[in-house]
Each structure stands twice: as C-alpha cells, then as structure tokens.
Amino acid sequence: MEAVEFIEMTPIQDIRQSEKWGLYLKSLGWEYSKTSSGILVVTKNIKVGSVAKVQRPQNLTQKDLNEIDQICREKKALFVKMEPFCFEDTNLLEQNGYIANTNPLSPPSTFYIDLTKSEEDLWKNISESGHYSINRSKREETKMRFYQNPLIEKLQPYFKMCQETGRRNRFFIQPYKDLLSKVKVFGKDSHLILAYDKNGNLLSGKFYLCHKDMVLYSTGGTSALGRKGKAGYQLLWDSILYFKGLGYKVFDLEGRSDDRFKEISKNWAGFTHFKEKFGAEVIEFPYPYNKYFSLIMKLIDKFFKMPV
Template sequence: MNEITDIRQSDNWSKYLALYGWKSIKTRNGSILRINGNFLTCRANLQIPSELSSKDLEEIENICRRSDVHILKISPNHKQDVSFLEDRGYKQTNQIELIPNTVFLDLSLGAENLFSLFTRSCRYSINKANRDGCYTEIVRNPTPAETLDFYKTLSLRAKKKKFTILGLKDVQKKVDVFGVDSFICNVFDSKDRLLGTKLFLGHCGGVWGMHSGTTELGQKSTGGYKLLYDCIPYFIPLGYKKMDLGGVSDVRLKNLSKKWEEYSHYKREFNGEVVYYSLPYYKWLF
C-alpha cells in the first residue's frame, strides 16, 4: 500500500486543533509541530510525521526552546527508526493521545477484490444485511442538524459502554474544517430505522474513520458490516486510495484497550493491513 500523509499532519487538522488552543508550526521538511500551554506548563506534540531525522529533531527542539516548551512528545510513524530518539534522551511512554495501531484497507484493489479478501463470516454478515433489506446513506459535508443526529447516536452508545468522548463542538469543528472531505455514513434496516453511523474525514488520498455509534437495534443486526463495505465503492471514485477503519486493541496497552476488543474483532474481519505505530516518546526540555 502506498504511503499517504497522515491526517494528523494536515493543515485542516491544525485548524481543528485551534479549537483547543493549539498553535501549529511547519518545519523545513513540512512536518507540523503543535504547541499548547503557558509559562507554567507548555507542551508540544509531533504526531505521525512522514519523516524525522536527527537534523529535523534538532530543528524541532530549537523551535520548542524558543517557544518555552517544557515537554516535547513525538508519536513516530510505523516505519520510523526510533533509536536516535533514545540516543537523544527521549523515553517511551504508554500515555497516548493517538491509538497506536489501526487497520487500513487498500482501496486501489477495488470493492470486489477487497470483498474476496474479507473473512468468511464478514462476507456472510454483509450478505445477510443485504437479504434483510438493510441500506446505507452517505452524507457528504453534513449540515449542523445532520451532525447533531450523528452525535446523539454516538453519545448514547458511549454512555452505555462507558467510553469517554468529546463534545458536539468537537465533532462539528471537524466537519466544518474538512467540509467536502467529511462524511457521515448511516445504515438503516428495511423499516428505515437507524442501525449504525460512522464519521469519516478525508485527506491526501486517504479517508480516516473518526467516530462511530451503534443503536440498540443495530447491535442485533449485521448492518455495521454493510455500512463499512458500502463506503468502499463510494470513496473510490472520489480518489481515496486507502481507508482507515480506526484503532484496534493493543497488547502493549492491555488495561486501556481491553474495552476495544468487541470493535477490534469487527474491524479485523475485513482483513486489512494492521499497522502498529511506536508508542510515543517524550523529553523534558527545561
């Protein structure tokens, strides 16, 4: 699968994070460093840069010192050699802002070829949803009312599963910033009742699954499988080359990710490429 710049390294992500007071600075190699805080505690994050060399790191540390940053945290990409970080005094931590692994589908293979690669139970679930009369609707650049409906489903499911989620303003800001590259994908049963919903954001040839929710009725159906599969032929003509299904459980984070297992099993059924990023590294600069 060809490498595509991570969405966290996009200008739109910078505009989204401005909601929380993050200031974004581009380095010479195009990576985006983000800084937040005050004279008491000021921190900087570098998330999934396409490349990071010793020279890049020196530039980043100099920017941080000029900006009175106290602590710098780096979340490397999955192909990054991290040995030089350790040589420069960085320590690894399991305190994460990003889920350090995910599942990607290679959309360049086409919908039919991808379907043939899914597990047998995944294909069965999609076909069953079709037989049951389930259907999907995908809304591009949703309105505030459509975003609110999405958030209601998301928050209800989160409360039941005791997941922590950010507020409606967070979701609405993502939609506002990404505009035509934001998608709310819904799946309904034959009686037009909502079964599940998912928000995707697109950037630079990739489309990332951000948030999802399932209704009580959806828990008893296989509509969620159809929802993800129907997104594939929708996204391909728009020029997207890969589709991020979102994070899966991680043995490195047993206590944190044990609640994710149900969703992780579901995502793994699509037999995509599971990518493991390094856990983040941090360094106190002052």
C-alpha cells in the first residue's frame, strides 16, 4: 500500500518523533524509548503486558525494525502500531511481519502549507471565497492576539470554547489536562492565537505546537458568536504569516477527510472544506501497520480483524 508519489515539501522530522512529544505522552502515562537512530517508540502498560506505537518515523531501515522489535519484547508488548511517514518502504514492513490496518491513531491524511513561499504566492493560493472571508473579517475589525507559551488565564476560555465546538460538531475533545501538558512540555514551542471582535468578545482560537521547521495545528474552536462571522479565516491566514515570520517552513493543518478511512473521517467534511480554501498540498500517509507479538492476538486479528 503506497502513499502519494510527490510531496512539495516535508518537515525535517515529524513532531510525533520529537523528544518533547515523548515527554508529553509520558505526562499522560506512557513510556518512551529510542532506537540507536533516534526513532521514538512509545509504550503503555496494561494488565497483560503493554501496547506500543511508532508514529511518523522517517527512513526506516532493517536495523531500526530489529531494534523496535527488541524494545517491544523487552516491554512485553502485545503488538506495535506503526504509522509510517511519506515515502516509507511498506514492503520492508510487510517482510518483517507487519500487517496493514485500517485503524489509524493519527490523522491518515492532512494538508501541508509551504511557508517558504512568498506572502504574495501564499495569498494567491487561497480561493476566491477564502479571500472574501478574510477581507470580511478585517472589515468587521476582528483583532488577533498571539500568545507564546500561553498562560492558564488564556487557556481556560479557549478550552471552554473548544468544548462547545466539540459538542456542536460531535467531535471528541481531549481533556483540559492534555492541553496543559502540551503547554508545560513544549513551552515556548506552543502558541495560542485568539480572535476577538471589536467589543472584546472571543470569536475563535487555534493552538499550535512547533518542532524544528514544522508547525502543527493542534486544536481549534469557534464560539457561537464567532460562527456568525468569518474570524476563523483571518485567524488561519494571520497564523500562516505569523509562523512564516518566525522562520518555520512546513505548516501541518492536521487532518482532512480520507476516503480510505470513511468511518473515521466521516465528521471531518466541514473543517476539510475550510482548510481546502487555503490552497495547501494534500498529503496521504501510508496505511498504518500492526505487528503482533502475541500469538493469540495475531490469530484474533487474522479471523476477526481487531479494532486496534
């Protein structure tokens, strides 16, 4: 199973392979190890052993897979879920006992924006309706506020707005402690951008994490008042310019509808339509793969297709 054959630009390293991502997951009860080449292997203990995951590793080799096996066996993992990065040789995975799976943990498709492009070219890539929405928001005097390593006093109203958005659109919203953990671990590499109307009412917000040359759109929300306007469009456009100005190169918009995984992404049409207006490049990652170290789980998956 193959990913797309061409991608204009990819990050030096996906954020899910960063040390800080490992520390963030550790704060949520996971453990992490690294191979000799630095690949992050994350495990979590359960009653009968552990489970493991390796998300978005790049340039996997046979040596890497051998070391991942060793770590999993030492941790008594029942299985490991591998979510390959673009261009990974999935034939190598299959030769090493990995089985393609239809239950990704990370968004299986996303959009990348190339921040090395000029502001003029980035603007040209936006659709006509996107231009209209951004300009309308500006005419309505929407104000943006940028917070690096945001304080709790800004995170609390933002999270409440995200909860409201999740209930309205039937999305799962990770708990508040998850947001706090990300800010605590990523520190100055975490950014919160909030949009207010001219009367100071909160309209929309987006939370981002950064690593090396990439920016990850982590979470976002819109208030009931914000839904009446177009603040979200200006917010994303101003975010693009903000991170470009800070020197980042790849902006990952984190998720889009994917026909390969219709059940998982069935509620993603709305924000996919929104993101498409910004002319980003569509990225499809390879299918996730499982490798079972438990014979029982391997047999169950073979005959019943385990939902993991």
